[in-house]
Amino acid sequence: xxxxxxxxxxxxxxxxxLVCITSIFxxxxxxxxxxxxxxxGISEESHEKFTKLASTYHQAIQVVVINPEKFRxxxxxxxxxxxxxxxFLLPEILKEESKVLYLDCDIMVRRPLRDxxxxxxKNYSCGAVIDQQCxxxxxxxxxRLNTRYFNSGVMMLNLDAWRKNNYTKKLIDFIEENPNxxxxxxxxxxxxxxSGTVKYLPxxxxxxxxxxxxxxxxxxxxxxxxxxxxxxxxxxxxxxxxNDKPWYMEC
Numbered sequence: 001x002x003x004x005x006x007x008x009x010x011x012x013x014x015x016x017x018l019v020c021i022t023s024i025f026x027x028x029x030x031x032x033x034x035x036x037x038x039x040x041g042i043s044e045e046s047h048e049k050f051t052k053l054a055s056t057y058h059q060a061i062q063v064v065v066i067n068p069e070k071f072r073x074x075x076x077x078x079x080x081x082x083x084x085x086x087x088f089l090l091p092e093i094l095k096e097e098s099k100v101l102y103l104d105c106d107i108m109v110r111r112p113l114r115d116x117x118x119x120x121x122k123n124y125s126c127g128a129v130i131d132q133q134c135x136x137x138x139x140x141x142x143x144r145l146n147t148r149y150f151n152s153g154v155m156m157l158n159l160d161a162w163r164k165n166n167y168t169k170k171l172i173d174f175i176e177e178n179p180n181x182x183x184x185x186x187x188x189x190x191x192x193x194x195s196g197t198v199k200y201l202p203x204x205x206x207x208x209x210x211x212x213x214x215x216x217x218x219x220x221x222x223x224x225x226x227x228x229x230x231x232x233x234x235x236x237x238x239x240x241x242x243n244d245k246p247w248y249m250e251c
Contacts, residue, residue: 001114003028004100006036008086014046016247017105018053024109025057031114035061036094038086040068064093074175074185084186087155088171091162098160103237104153106245111236116156116205125167125197127156129206131187132241136219142181143188147195152187153239154206167193203227207235209242 005024009017021035037050047063054061071085087102094100099121101113121127131151133139139149162168174189175182182188203211203224210218211228244251 001117002032002034003113003117004034004036004094004097005113006038006087006090006094006100006102007105008038008083009042009105010039010081010083011042011046013105014042014049016245018049019247020103020105020107020109021050021053021061022057023107024103024113025053025059027109028112028114029057030112033057033059035059036090036100037061037063038066038083038089038093039063040083040086041065070172074172076185085172087157087186088168090157091159091168094159098158100157100159102152102155102157104239104241106240107153108238108240109236110238111234113236116201116236119156119199119201121156121158121199124199125158125161125165125194127199127201128152129154129201129203129208130224132208132210133219135221139183139188142183143192145191145195147191147198148200149191150198150200151206151208151239151241152190153208153241154201154237155190156201161197203231204234204236206237206239207231208239212238213242 007017007020017037024033024035042063050061050063066086066089068082071082074085076082076084090100090102101116119127128150130148134149170193171189174193175185181192211220212232240246
């Protein structure tokens, strides 16, 4: 099976991206993995590291340099750089593909992804997992959501649906027109624009760190606990999505 997977990075996140991709290759050695990296620009040294990684595992990694100009008017800051918006361009970058798995760089893949790619999302914009703060009424009220708030760090994108419905433009327009609603800029916009079109995936496909280390502080209903306990036993994807990343010395 061919696994199309995309990540967005800048120079600061090259090492986590390399680790994430290594975990993909290690866990999916029986399948053809085609990795697309979207970036505003990385050093030649970093580019060589991706080339060496692809060669080592006999897999494909392409680095696509994005002109960020169309995103300059959208809000961004240190924790959420402009590169977070680059995934909105995947439908036009991967013109021949019908789906792609988007992953944040602060992720570890522990098991084969074949079953995830087999999930039917034909009638959906994407497949995603609910967020670790999905029951936060402030988020729900801010975005006026009638659907469950999902985490955008793991998304199986239906590229055909994105092209047909022009979601890229709708997302950019939403962020431009609603800057105060977009506290988590790209994720909030994705939840608002794609509401009602998302297939919710098992928690095991995006086991988020707060569920492992700070569950009592998560705005996450106890109703989800049985599924969470099951997912913790052998998660497929672990997402280190809090501020203290594993590659920080103090973590």
